[in-house]
Amino acid sequence: MDLRYKSTRDSGLRICASEAILKGLSFDGGLFVPEKLPVLDVSMDELKDMTYQETAYAVMKQFLTDFTEEELKGCIARAYDGKFDTEEIAPLAKVGDTYFLELFHGATIAFKDMALSILPHLMTTAAKKNHVENEIVILTATSGDTGKAALAGFADVEGTRIIVFYPKNGVSKVQELQMTTQKGGNVKVVAIHGNFDDAQSGVKAIFEDKELAKELEEKGYQFSSANSINIGRLVPQVVYYVYAYAKLLSNGEIQDGEKINVAVPTGNFGNILAAYYAKQMGVPIGKLICASNENKVLFDFFGTGTYDRNREFVLTSSPSMDILVSSNLERLIYLITGEDSGKTKELMDGLKGNGSYSITEEMAEKLKDFEAGFATEEDTAGCIRRVYEKTGYVLDTHTAVAAYVCEQYQSKSKDLAKCVVASTASPYKFAKSVMTAIDGKYENVKDFELLNELESVSGVDMPQAIKDILDAKIVHTLECDSDKMKETVKTLLCV
Numbered sequence: 199m200d201l202r203y204k205s206t207r208d209s210g211l212r213i214c215a216s217e218a219i220l221k222g223l224s225f226d227g228g229l230f231v232p233e234k235l236p237v238l239d240v241s242m243d244e245l246k247d248m249t250y251q252e253t254a255y256a257v258m259k260q261f262l263t264d265f266t267e268e269e270l271k272g273c274i275a276r277a278y279d280g281k282f283d284t285e286e287i288a289p290l291a292k293v294g295d296t297y298f299l300e301l302f303h304g305a306t307i308a309f310k311d312m313a314l315s316i317l318p319h320l321m322t323t324a325a326k327k328n329h330v331e332n333e334i335v336i337l338t339a340t341s342g343d344t345g346k347a348a349l350a351g352f353a354d355v356e357g358t359r360i361i362v363f364y365p366k367n368g369v370s371k372v373q374e375l376q377m378t379t380q381k382g383g384n385v386k387v388v389a390i391h392g393n394f395d396d397a398q399s400g401v402k403a404i405f406e407d408k409e410l411a412k413e414l415e416e417k418g419y420q421f422s423s424a425n426s427i428n429i430g431r432l433v434p435q436v437v438y439y440v441y442a443y444a445k446l447l448s449n450g451e452i453q454d455g456e457k458i459n460v461a462v463p464t465g466n467f468g469n470i471l472a473a474y475y476a477k478q479m480g481v482p483i484g485k486l487i488c489a490s491n492e493n494k495v496l497f498d499f500f501g502t503g504t505y506d507r508n509r510e511f512v513l514t515s516s517p518s519m520d521i522l523v524s525s526n527l528e529r530l531i532y533l534i535t536g537e538d539s540g541k542t543k544e545l546m547d548g549l550k551g552n553g554s555y556s557i558t559e560e561m562a563e564k565l566k567d568f569e570a571g572f573a574t575e576e577d578t579a580g581c582i583r584r585v586y587e588k589t590g591y592v593l594d595t596h597t598a599v600a601a602y603v604c605e606q607y608q609s610k611s612k613d614l615a616k617c618v619v620a621s622t623a624s625p626y627k628f629a630k631s632v633m634t635a636i637d638g639k640y641e642n643v644k645d646f647e648l649l650n651e652l653e654s655v656s657g658v659d660m661p662q663a664i665k666d667i668l669d670a671k672i673v674h675t676l677e678c679d680s681d682k683m684k685e686t687v688k689t690l691l692c693v
């Protein structure tokens with residue numbers, strides 16, 4: 199039976215997975231969601247002996263039912279290969295009593311690689327299946343990591359182009375260089391004068407512009423999205439939670455059926471939503487711990503039932519989580535309204551109009567699986583230092599936010615379940631913040647000298663992704679105002 203997808207703003211819509219991947223966002227502004235969350239049809243006993251690629255197939259085939267076995271296995275094989283620096287793809291590091299699920303072993307050393315290595319293959323396969331003749335134009339707003347991972351994934355992929363927008367002063371030096379040095383005949387990178395939310399709203403507005411879509415169609419283009427709203431990104435992220443549980447089991451760390459908690463450093467709510475989907479699929483996950491930095495909209499939401507983006511945007515040392523509008527939350531909202539697309543639309547209109555909305559008590563009742571916390575800049579740095587001094591393991595800033603929130607939860611709740619922390623970036627990506635957290639003496643050392651210091655402090659070899667940018671040439675210098683993104687896109691595509 200084919201699993202079909204509907205829109206969070208139109209429960210009557212039905213399209214297949216490959217169409218949802220091609221479209222990215224629904225024309226009504228909603229996000230695509232499976233009409234029913236699938237359940238794993240293989241046992242943990244089978245899963246525990248599977249490779250990452252085999253696990254990926256077992257999970258993804260349940261969601262992408264209109265892909266043939268050959269198509270899906272082909273996509274998986276091309277995605278999870280030598281681009282990752284370990285055969286395990288997503289290794290689990292036991293540090294003290296905590297398990298860090300390292301999602302940063304791909305081409306750009308952040309967890310976005312887990313999904314963006316496969317998305318281009320899912321998308322080109324989907325295009326073939328749907329007889330798409332147009333060139334697919336990927337538009338992406340990034341808070342730093344998505345941009346590079348999408349560029350790396352789509353560079354020189356036939357039949358596609360990619361345009362990435364990032365906030366000019368909102369990403370780390372390494373992140374910016376990773377993007378502005380990106381090679382590929384089909385890639386464009388634009389710095390906008392604004393923050394990530396401006397970039398994201400701009401991209402969303404372009405997607406919702408029917409006039410523009412028509413103009414592009416005439417020129418042989420169609421848009422799609424590599425942002426985490428694309429179901430083709432969400433689904434591959436479910437895989438590593440299943441894999442992590444199976445690994446814990448095969449390593450004898452847990453008993454079959456034993457509940458674990460999962461702590462996720464959260465921005466756009468994609469990664470933690472994938473963990474929630476894994477739970478719905480049957481993985482024994484107890485609490486989903488949603489960790490925010492000082493942009494703690496989600497912490498406030500889970501505490502009060504009101505989502506309110508009307509607040510100051512804070513630039514933190516975990517920039518990939520500097521987000522006030524967590525797009526993927528809409529999928530959870532849709533579920534807790536009882537899949538009521540009218541109600542969901544009303545709440546999202548409130549967010550667009552007033553910048554806020556409140557859920558009912560009845561809806562809040564359905565959020566019991568989630569715990570939320572946040573870490574200040576000081577908490578984050580303190581956590582990096584403490585973990586390093588105790589164990590020698592070096593956390594990146596994003597991961598440290600989750601590790602801190604996880605610790606807080608454990609001491610407050612006395613919940614003894616084992617905890618897996620999603621480890622979303624290599625410390626090399628945020629070397630300055632990481633090193634100054636470990637020792638204030640690094641405050642005045644230049645970014646790039648710190649990389650060598652980090653190598654000796656952590657004992658972890660400098661990743662290839664870092665070596666690559668050290669002497670690469672900057673090839674992208676375009677900038678634009680955040681209200682000129684549409685014009686910029688038209689110019690770049692000569693429309």
Ligand SMILES: *Cc1c(COP(=O)(O)O)cnc(C)c1O
Pocket residue numbers: 308309310343344426463464465466467468469470518519596597622623
């Ligand atoms: C994107 C990102 C996050 C946030 O993930 P979401 O799925 O947007 O919640 C956390 N850490 C890092 C390093 C990231 O790149």
